Amino acid sequence: MQVNETFKPTVVAFCCNWCSYAGADLAGTNRLQYPADVKIIRIPCSCRLNPLFILRAFQRGADGVILCGCHPGDCHYTTGNYYARRRMTLLFSMLDYLGIERERTRVEWVSAAEGAKFAETMNDFVETVTRLGENRRLEDLRCKSE
Amino acid sequence: MQKIGVFVCWCGSNIAATVDVQAVSDALAREPGVVFSTNYQYMCSQAGQDMIQEKIRELGLTGVVVCSCSPRMHEATFRKACEKAGLNPYMVEIANIREQCSWIHKDKLSGTEKAVLLGKAAVAKVHLNTPLTAGESPVTKRALVIGGGIAGIQTALDIAEAGFPVDIVEKKPTIGGKMTQIDKTFPTLDCAACILTPKMVDAAQNENINILSYSEVEAVKGFVGNFTVTIRRKARFVDETKCTGCGLCTEKCPQKKVPNEFNLGLDTRRAIYIPFAQAVPKAAAIDPNYCTMLKTGKCGVCSKVCTVGAIDYQQKDELLEREYGAIVAATGFEPISMDKFDEFAYSQSPDVVTSLEFERLMNAAGPTGGTLLRPSDGTHPHTLVFVQCVGSRCDGGEKGKPYCSKICCMYTAKHAMLTREKYPDTEVYVFYIDVRTPGKNFDEFYRRAVEEYGVHYVKGMVGKVVPENGKLKVQASDLLGGQQLHIDADMVVLAAAVEPDKSARPLATMLTASMDTNDFFTEAHPKLRPVESPTAGVFLSGACQGPKDIPETVAQAGAAAAKVIGLLSKDRLTCNPCVARSDELMCNGCSACEKVCPYGAITYIDKEFRGPNRTTLLRRVAQVNPAVCQGCGACTVACPSGAMDLQGFSNAQIMAEVDAICK
Numbered sequence: 001m002q003v004n005e006t007f008k009p010t011v012v013a014f015c016c017n018w019c020s021y022a023g024a025d026l027a028g029t030n031r032l033q034y035p036a037d038v039k040i041i042r043i044p045c046s047c048r049l050n051p052l053f054i055l056r057a058f059q060r061g062a063d064g065v066i067l068c069g070c071h072p073g074d075c076h077y078t079t080g081n082y083y084a085r086r087r088m089t090l091l092f093s094m095l096d097y098l099g100i101e102r103e104r105t106r107v108e109w110v111s112a113a114e115g116a117k118f119a120e121t122m123n124d125f126v127e128t129v130t131r132l133g134e135n136r137r138l139e140d141l142r143c144k145s146e
Numbered sequence: 147m148q149k150i151g152v153f154v155c156w157c158g159s160n161i162a163a164t165v166d167v168q169a170v171s172d173a174l175a176r177e178p179g180v181v182f183s184t185n186y187q188y189m190c191s192q193a194g195q196d197m198i199q200e201k202i203r204e205l206g207l208t209g210v211v212v213c214s215c216s217p218r219m220h221e222a223t224f225r226k227a228c229e230k231a232g233l234n235p236y237m238v239e240i241a242n243i244r245e246q247c248s249w250i251h252k253d254k255l256s257g258t259e260k261a262v263l264l265g266k267a268a269v270a271k272v273h274l275n276t277p278l279t280a281g282e283s284p285v286t287k288r289a290l291v292i293g294g295g296i297a298g299i300q301t302a303l304d305i306a307e308a309g310f311p312v313d314i315v316e317k318k319p320t321i322g323g324k325m326t327q328i329d330k331t332f333p334t335l336d337c338a339a340c341i342l343t344p345k346m347v348d349a350a351q352n353e354n355i356n357i358l359s360y361s362e363v364e365a366v367k368g369f370v371g372n373f374t375v376t377i378r379r380k381a382r383f384v385d386e387t388k389c390t391g392c393g394l395c396t397e398k399c400p401q402k403k404v405p406n407e408f409n410l411g412l413d414t415r416r417a418i419y420i421p422f423a424q425a426v427p428k429a430a431a432i433d434p435n436y437c438t439m440l441k442t443g444k445c446g447v448c449s450k451v452c453t454v455g456a457i458d459y460q461q462k463d464e465l466l467e468r469e470y471g472a473i474v475a476a477t478g479f480e481p482i483s484m485d486k487f488d489e490f491a492y493s494q495s496p497d498v499v500t501s502l503e504f505e506r507l508m509n510a511a512g513p514t515g516g517t518l519l520r521p522s523d524g525t526h527p528h529t530l531v532f533v534q535c536v537g538s539r540c541d542g543g544e545k546g547k548p549y550c551s552k553i554c555c556m557y558t559a560k561h562a563m564l565t566r567e568k569y570p571d572t573e574v575y576v577f578y579i580d581v582r583t584p585g586k587n588f589d590e591f592y593r594r595a596v597e598e599y600g601v602h603y604v605k606g607m608v609g610k611v612v613p614e615n616g617k618l619k620v621q622a623s624d625l626l627g628g629q630q631l632h633i634d635a636d637m638v639v640l641a642a643a644v645e646p647d648k649s650a651r652p653l654a655t656m657l658t659a660s661m662d663t664n665d666f667f668t669e670a671h672p673k674l675r676p677v678e679s680p681t682a683g684v685f686l687s688g689a690c691q692g693p694k695d696i697p698e699t700v701a702q703a704g705a706a707a708a709k710v711i712g713l714l715s716k717d718r719l720t721c722n723p724c725v726a727r728s729d730e731l732m733c734n735g736c737s738a739c740e741k742v743c744p745y746g747a748i749t750y751i752d753k754e755f756r757g758p759n760r761t762t763l764l765r766r767v768a769q770v771n772p773a774v775c776q777g778c779g780a781c782t783v784a785c786p787s788g789a790m791d792l793q794g795f796s797n798a799q800i801m802a803e804v805d806a807i808c809k
Contacts, residue, residue: 010807010808012804012807012808017218018660018680019660021216021218022218022680024245024246025216025218025242025245025246027245027250028216028244028245028246028247028249028250029245029249031249031250032250033250033251033252034250036247036251036253036256036257036259036260039260039263039264039267039807040242040246041267041800041803041804041807042217042242043779043795043800044724044777044778044779044792044795045778045779045780047742047778047779047780047783048778048779048780048782048783048792048795048800049783050782050783050797050800051783052797053800053801053804056801056804056805057804057807057808060804060805060808060809061808061809062804062807062808070660073655074654074655074660074661075658076658076660076680076681076778077658077744077776077778077780078658078744079742079744079780080744080778080779080780083742083780083783083784087783111660111662111663112660112668112680113660113662113663113668114663119250
């Protein structure tokens with residue numbers, strides 16, 4: 001596949017408030033660069049992420065969606081990230097079925113102390129998504145008539 | 147339609163340097179519903195806050211978006227400011243354009259573009275915000291301190307002093323912790339026992355302090371102000387209330403060959419024992435792993451000699467359930483195991499000891515009565531080699547720890563000084579990477595060791611220690627002299643790195659308090675909230691948060707106590723109103739939400755609804771207890787009918803943010 005130099009992907013990052021959002025803040029405090037294509041949405045816990053939000057992002061033109069939460073065992077709400085992990089596994093197989101490349105969705109555990117890991121993860125994810133190019137937009141046919 | 151005001155902060159040049167703040171406020175002014183948009187140098191300053199309040203009053207704003215630093219930093223500030231101007235605080239949203247934008251992007255164009263998008267997402271969210279009112283929950287006015295070392299004791303004493311009851315849970319049969327094992331303390335060289343044991347007695351005698359020794363925390367439920375903790379009181383087979391601590395049983399016990407953990411296995415104790423003379427509570431405990439009576443049912447000497455009938459071989463572990471308003475973790479540290487450092491021959495020769503073992507060998511109450519003797523043959527050592535940074539400041543982290551253990555430089559200087567003072571015939575070498583002595587009177591202390599006591603400080607590491615003919619052949623490099631050194635030593639002392647106590651990790655999981663990669667507890671803010679954990683109601687005291695010496699530990703213990711007192715002095719706490727809510731008309735009572743709720747906040751009631759043809763229907767619907775719900779949102783996704791939603795992070799709000807970002 002030819003890599004488009006000017007292609008700027010739209011990447012949505014859902015970050016849990018307690019670990020990953022704080023990890024993202026730490027990346028900022030430490031001035032660790034990652035592409036501006038990443039936009040973060042704060043959610044209280046990774047288990048707040050309804051898989052529908054990811055499908056919605058793909059409908060609206062996102063090229064990649066990443067979910068970041070506390071490490072397994074470290075969830076602020078004890079068990080939230082375990083639910084998130086199971087739900088995302090199911091979503092992955094659905095996205096396979098829909099023909100959205102597996103690499104466009106990712107789950108990563110980033111603690112509040114791992115600013116460097118957050119930046120590395122985002123750099124790597126944006127690179128992967130850029131390599132894949134523009135995403136095929138999911139469409140809700142019910143909205144077509146508008 | 148909401149009337150939204152947008153306030154873009156420059157944060158001095160922190161934001162303004164890489165984000166065109168004027169362009170951001172201009173772009174956001176064109177968003178639907180935005181009636182006012184501006185930028186200002188420091189939004190969080192009094193002038194900035196005044197401006198927001200003035201605009202709320204002047205324009206009747208129904209929503210506010212502040213584009214500034216992380217909401218973790220100033221969300222509360224701006225919410226409070228808006229509340230003062232009559233706006234519901236939950237109508238405020240923060241767009242994080244500092245930590246997650248200006249600080250990480252160098253290109254002003256893309257930084258500005260991103261800031262505009264983040265602002266648009268926040269505006270889109272505010273459109274769907276609803277005013278929320280915080281509920282209240284009561285506060286249990288009792289604190290729990292986990293760990294009875296100097297950190298835990300000091301915290302408990304300070305809380306008790308303010309009039310609140312405190313429980314100390316200590317896993318060992320006595321409180322006192324590591325400090326009880328230390329001989330003298332730097333930089334003043336006053337004896338540790340002399341300053342610690344009066345505090346232990348104070349704690350025991352304080353009517354507000356309840357010491358639960360030989361106990362461990364088993365489970366923690368609840369939330370700030372309302373914790374329910376299950377504590378396991380391990381069977382000590384001695385009735386603590388009857389035992390007078392006379393010690394007769396410990397003299398008569400026939401099982402003499404139990405390694406004495408208080409002296410780090412350098413001598414032995416009996417199966418029934420009092421850890422040390424000044425133990426608090428001063429009550430014996432039976433070690434079930436060694437007691438002949440408990441193992442075979444034949445002995446019973448201790449119960450025969452006990453004049454008060456305190457021995458109870460039938461005692462079982464007991465589970466206590468108690469309520470607390472605040473919890474302080476004070477689990478402390480331990481030296482790392484020397485297993486991975488066999489180049490120093492720790493496992494091959496008893497004359498290679500760790501610094502804590504050396505501390506016992508120098509202690510008047512230690513196995514040698516304070517006379518420094520080689521553990522192998524009981525002779526007086528003449529040449530001693532101290533090795534610093536054993537396991538500290540190790541790159542890669544496989545073998546040791548990446549951090550500086552902080553206390554080793556000072557205690558090694560102390561050991562070297564005390565050795566030279568007591569035994570002027572000795573030669574003492576200290577091998578170091580760097581000598582780090584920042585602290586009041588610390589550097590003076592170290593210089594005294596070198597200048598007055600003639601300790602040989604050598605910059606360089608010891609490569610190998612080989613036991614040979616009763617001597618320890620030490621091979622080391624002298625970096626400043628540029629030569630290899632070969633020293634025939636009588637004893638080698640290893641300054642082992644410190645690590646968090648093993649009990650800290652499972653405890654952190656129970657408390658849902660976060661830890662760093664080295665298993666030290668994380669503070670809520672490394673500079674501004676150093677004694678609070680990010681989990682509300684959980685506080686940190688002492689070395690469980692990072693390596694610390696005694697003065698620092700005591701200072702932090704007092705600080706943690708002050709925070710606890712602040713919390714306990716409130717009668718009611720306001721709860722987070724961002725909790726789940728069930729739409730009863732949509733709920734079908736399937737119980738999916740109840741199963742995933744980690745707090746048991748969801749219950750079901752049978753409720754009457756209007757049915758067809760003027761009938762009434764009885765339907766089972768979910769109800770959320772807002773005081774118990776912590777707002778994680780697990781239920782909102784589990785709900786198959788979409789009845790459950792999270793206030794402040796509703797489905798519609800998050801979708802609106804997604805839409806704004808993906809446009």
